[in-house]
Structure formats: structure tokens, C-alpha cells
Amino acid sequence: MWEIIKTATPQLISAGIKYSIPIALISFFFGMVLALMTALVRLSHKNRFFLIVKGIFRFYVWLFRSTPLLVQLFIAYFGLPYLTIPGIFPNGIKMSPFLAGILVFSLNTGAYGSETIRASILSISKGQWEAAYSIGMKKMQVLWDIILPQAARISLPPLSNSFISLVKDTSLAASITIPEMFEVSQQIAAQNYQPLTMYCLVAFYYAIVCTLLSFLQSYLEKITSRYTIQ
């Protein structure tokens, strides 16, 4: 068994460094940008044009929260090549597995994240807005300087959980042929006929990464808890 672990480990780690971790990081980054945008649009109450935009963002959040991630990955990678749009995509929407993975993971993280951020912003007391407005701050200033820093602090634990989930969910990318950690472990298991050892080994590596991330989360929560939000 040691032999198997010794030979498989470098391959698993290299797959993690090349695919699992970059996919998680890149998707989380774009997911958060999208989440913030979505949350802000959904909280805005502007004119009729915004009503339509709001509707689109609401549909997006609903769509990604009410369908399985695995199905979303299949649609993006196996399904979209059959969607032809004359003029723009005459031969169907074809993406590399990596790109399809990033796209779906980002959209998925963005949909869940937007709900977290939205709830955090709504939980900041009206008095914080009013105090900022009363000294003559503009709406965007209030948002960036007063509200979002406090909302970020409130969002930190749930968003950290989302990131940890995302790291584990990258294993689903195996299904669209991305050679990330889980995919590599399957390939090795198919060769050495040791599925139990191989899958336990890859589970162990996911656990190590997620545990490290939990520590990072506790650390971040500690350094940001110098103040309490009333």
C-alpha cells in the first residue's frame, strides 16, 4: 500500500496544483465579483430599466440555485456545443473543459454568494446609512466606505464555507474530462485496481486542503473581529 501511496501522491498533488486549486481560486474570484454585482443590482431600487436588469439577475440566481451543479457542468460542456446562434456561434458554443468548468463554478458561486452578500448588506442597521448620509456622503461612498466593509465582515464565515464547498465541488469537474485530482485518482485506480486506497487517498488530500482553509477562516475571523457590529 505504501508503494501505491508513494507513486500516486506526486500525480495527485500535481493535478491539484494544476487544476483543482486554480479552478477553485479563479472561480471564486469571478464568483465573488458576480455575487457583489448581483447583490447590489437586486438591492437597488431605481427606474424601470433597472427593473428589467433586476429580473434578469433574479432569474440567474434562481436558475443556478435550483439545478444541480453536475447537470450545469454537463449542459455547459456537452450541451452547449449543440446550441448554434447564427452569426455569433454558427458552429455551436464550444469551450475547453477548463473554461466550461470555470464558467459554471463561477456562476454557481456567484448565485449563492449573492444571497449571502445581499443578506449581510440588509443586516446592517439603517442608522449606519443615515449617519453616513447625514454628513453628506454620496450613496456610493456610503456603500463602499461604510456598509460593505461591515457586510464583508458578516459575510466572511458563510463565504468561507462556500469556498470550502467549492474546493470539494471541483471534483465534479472530473465528469467533464478535466484532469483534476479526482479524475487522476480514478485513472490510477483503473490501472492498479486499488479503488479503496486510491479514493481514500484523494479524500485525505481534499481533507487536508479544506482543513487548512478552515484554519485560514478562523484566522481571518479573528483579525476582523476587533469590532462588533450592533
Place this chain on the structure above:
Amino acid sequence: MIRLTNVNKTFDKKPALNQISTEFPENKVTVIVGPSGSGKSTLLRSLNLLERPESGQYQFNHDFDIDFSKPISDKTILKLRQKTGMVFQGYNLFAHLTIIKNIMEGPVKVLHQNKNEARKNALALLDKVGLKDKANVYPSNLSGGQAQRVAIARSLAMAPEYILLDEPTSALDPELELGVLKVLLQIAKEQQSMIIVTHNMAFAQQVADKMIFLEDGQIKFDGSAHDFFTTNNQRIADFISAMTLHEIK
């Protein structure tokens, strides 16, 4: 001088301010009193444009002449808010900023003061409200009385022409209240124009130049503090004694 003329504000068709016409003189303290729900907060918040009346005129010195029945430009709103500092019953200090940063926020972000200058000014103000040693503390580590003194310093930092205070001490225990009231008396002595909503009649009598008594969104008394506290009007006399008993209790 702030002058309001026939200002009306309704909430869900119910009038909260009903044909309000009055003046708030410069370098003087105007105290607004009245029963709960009479529209005191609404009146104060309208002066800062946190609340938007539906009709009436709002004249601010020679700088602004606002017709509430017409749209107000963003620029006017922002400028007017800089000139009317607000102190809230619940302090509303920025929870994620230290005390010194709370005070510097407006001068730096709104008035674009240089940071060092703003810091120096903020420290002087903290000294004035007796909290110099709390500069680097977060609001959650202050007592209510300390928090309210910081809120007063924060509004002073903007050098507003008027400071509006909505029941600044009614969330405080009597011992803590005293510290805040002392600060306000000091500021009043320096001829800062203030408009204060309070239930504390002893304080009102001591600090007020002018009194306004509100009831059901209408001004029922508008005159000097002396006239108010020596009035023959039974309704007002009853109100004063009820409030004073309330204090003793």
C-alpha cells in the same frame, strides 16, 4: 437662519408635519418638545433631508431656498447635509472604524481635508468632549454616554452651521446623561447653532433660547424659552409638569 414655511409631511396619508412654519435662529439653541409621535423627529430629519416633506419652503441662510414640492438636486442635498450635522438617539457611530476614524471620515471623504489636518482636528474635538484617550478604540467598547459624545464630536468635525440632535440622551442612564449635557452646554456657550429634541425639561430650560412645542404635527408654541416655561397655557403647563415628574421618577 433656517426658515420653514407651510411644510407638510405625511406617512401613509397620516400627517406627521402639518403646515409647519417657523424659524431657527443662528447662534442660538432651539429646543423642540412634544408628546411621543408629535413629529419632532420628522421635523428634525426634514432639516437634514433624511426625510422629504411633500410641500412647503425650506430656506437655509442665503444659501438654499428649497421648494419641497419640486425635486431637489443631489448637489443641494449633499451640501445642505454638510451644513446640518445630525446626532442620533442611537449614536450610530460607524462600527468598523475607530473613534478617531469615525470623526475623520466626513472631513476626509466629504470635505477632502488632508488626513493629518483632519486627525489633528479630530484629536482636538475628542479632547473637547473628554475622550482623547479613546482615539483608537472601537465604538463597541464605549459606554453610551461616551459614544454619544463621540457622535457630537463627529458632527462638529464637519463644522456644520447647525447641529441637529434627536433625543441625544434618552438612551442614557442619568449619570451618563450628565456628561453629554455638559458637553452640549459648553457648545451652546460657544454660540453653535443647535436644534435639540429632548424630553429633559431641566436641560431645556437651561440651554434653550427658543422653544417649539409640537403636537399632532402642528406647532402649538413657538417663542422664547422664558415665555414657554412661564406660560398660562394649561396644555403646555400640564405637559411641562408631566415631563418633569417623569424626570423625577
